[in-house]
Amino acid sequence: MDIKRIVAFVAIVLIVFASVGVTSPQLVKNIKLGLDLKGGFEILYVAEPIEAGKPVTRESLNQTALSLEQRANALGVTEPEVTTEGSDRIRVKFPGVSNEEEVRKVIKEPAQLTFRGPDGTKELIGSDFVENAAKVQFDQTNRAMIQIEVKDKEKFRKVTEKLLGQPMSIYLDETPLSSPIVQQVLTDGKATITGNFTFDEAKKLADTINLGALPLKLTEKYTQSVGASLGQLSLQETVKAGLVGSVLILLFMLFFYRIPGLVASITIITYAWLLLLVFNLIHATLTLPGIAAFILGIGMAVDANIITAERIKEEIRSGKSILSSLKSGSKHSFRTIMDANITNIIAGAVLFYIGNGAIRGFALTNMLSIALSVVTNVFLARFLLVLLIRANVFKKPTYYGVKESEIRAL
Numbered sequence: 001m002d003i004k005r006i007v008a009f010v011a012i013v014l015i016v017f018a019s020v021g022v023t024s025p026q027l028v029k030n031i032k033l034g035l036d037l038k039g040g041f042e043i044l045y046v047a048e049p050i051e052a053g054k055p056v057t058r059e060s061l062n063q064t065a066l067s068l069e070q071r072a073n074a075l076g077v078t079e080p081e082v083t084t085e086g087s088d089r090i091r092v093k094f095p096g097v098s099n100e101e102e103v104r105k106v107i108k109e110p111a112q113l114t115f116r117g118p119d120g121t122k123e124l125i126g127s128d129f130v131e132n133a134a135k136v137q138f139d140q141t142n143r144a145m146i147q148i149e150v151k152d153k154e155k156f157r158k159v160t161e162k163l164l165g166q167p168m169s170i171y172l173d174e175t176p177l178s179s180p181i182v183q184q185v186l187t188d189g190k191a192t193i194t195g196n197f198t199f200d201e202a203k204k205l206a207d208t209i210n211l212g213a214l215p216l217k218l219t220e221k222y223t224q225s226v227g228a229s230l231g232q233l234s235l236q237e238t239v240k241a242g243l244v245g246s247v248l249i250l251l252f253m254l255f256f257y258r259i260p261g262l263v264a265s266i267t268i269i270t271y272a273w274l275l276l277l278v279f280n281l282i283h284a285t286l287t288l289p290g291i292a293a294f295i296l297g298i299g300m301a302v303d304a305n306i307i308t309a310e311r312i313k314e315e316i317r318s319g320k321s322i323l324s325s326l327k328s329g330s331k332h333s334f335r336t337i338m339d340a341n342i343t344n345i346i347a348g349a350v351l352f353y354i355g356n357g358a359i360r361g362f363a364l365t366n367m368l369s370i371a372l373s374v375v376t377n378v379f380l381a382r383f384l385l386v387l388l389i390r391a392n393v394f395k396k397p398t399y400y401g402v403k404e405s406e407i408r409a410l
Contacts (some may be wrong), residue, residue: 002391007390031276042222065084068090072092087219112169128150133210134209145195147191150190150191164184172208180195204387234288256303259400296349312326312330326389326405348370349363
């Protein structure tokens with residue numbers, strides 16, 4: 001008996017299980033839940049230009065999406081999810097929202113860029129500015145500033161005369177962007193906005209001014225509402241089914257494969273914990289399809305262990321030693337396991353690229369689970385098995401699910 005290898009095996013298992021026990025409650029608590037689990041509603045908008053004949057540009061679509069997210073935050077919506085799709089669509093998800101009608105009414109109004117005086121009076125709006133005339137320039141000290149130009153020079157002259165020496169604040173909806181001081185009366189329709197801008201800040205402000213009033217109107221193409229109680233019920237039932245299935249799988253592995261089954265149970269639990277950890281690190285949103293992919297990943301992890309255990313049993317039946325059977329069985333099973341996993345990763349990548357919403361969530365979870373499964377249920381499982389076999393404690397074939405009568409003489 002090699003005490004060092006036994007101690008190493010036990011130490012690894014204890015460290016892993018202690019990490020799982022200590023961190024799992026917080027990991028589960030921190031996972032972001034999708035609409036189908038938390039409740040709320042989802043809207044798919046089609047964006048169209050307010051002024052006929054103008055295109056929906058990528059910049060205007062992205063800025064409108066950002067504006068929607070800012071509005072949702074201002075309304076108190078927790079972690080809204082706003083994404084653009086294609087060339088003219090925006091998908092908005094509002095988890096945990098009860099006042100659906102109020103949110104829907106406010107959220108789809110076109111974003112407004114306004115220039116206001118100190119008393120809040122709107123002096124200029126986005127459409128008063130020459131399209132694409134706002135540009136980033138640099139002064140003599142290399143500070144970024146924004147050059148702008150208006151359509152109506154006389155209107156601009158009156159505004160600058162009225163606000164001379166006072167701030168003229170720039171707002172996107174009700175969010176202040178900048179408050180430059182009007183330093184002189186401007187008669188040529190051109191002005192420079194100065195301040196302590198970084199280049200990125202100046203570029204963002206110039207882009208916003210160029211977009212003017214963000215001439216996009218939003219039309220609801222698709223809506224879906226999920227009650228909070230229905231979402232919680234779905235989560236509870238799905239988790240319950242997953243736990244029952246996982247326990248049955250672990251019992252099956254222990255009963256049929258003994259030592260390899262024990263190692264498989266350890267690596268499967270490790271795999272599930274690592275997947276939760278990765279979900280938290282990338283701030284992924286968990287949905288019902290994501291849970292389905294999670295459980296599917298457990299099934300694939302079990303499959304990898306079964307393939308390896310069966311190959312080891314075949315090698316033992318042929319009369320090889322336990323260690324030789326492990327090496328040979330692991331070698332022959334590795335290609336089969338990797339072929340299946342690579343095929344699934346390719347399919348997941350295609351789904352992620354062409355899909356959207358829940359489909360992409362399923363694909364991402366599936367690909368992550370495959371990568372973690374290879375690490376835990378192939379490499380970690382092999383390492384733990386080698387430790388146990390080289391410790392010379394479990395030397396009988398029955399420990400690996402093989403009867404003495406099944407071993408063929410060489």
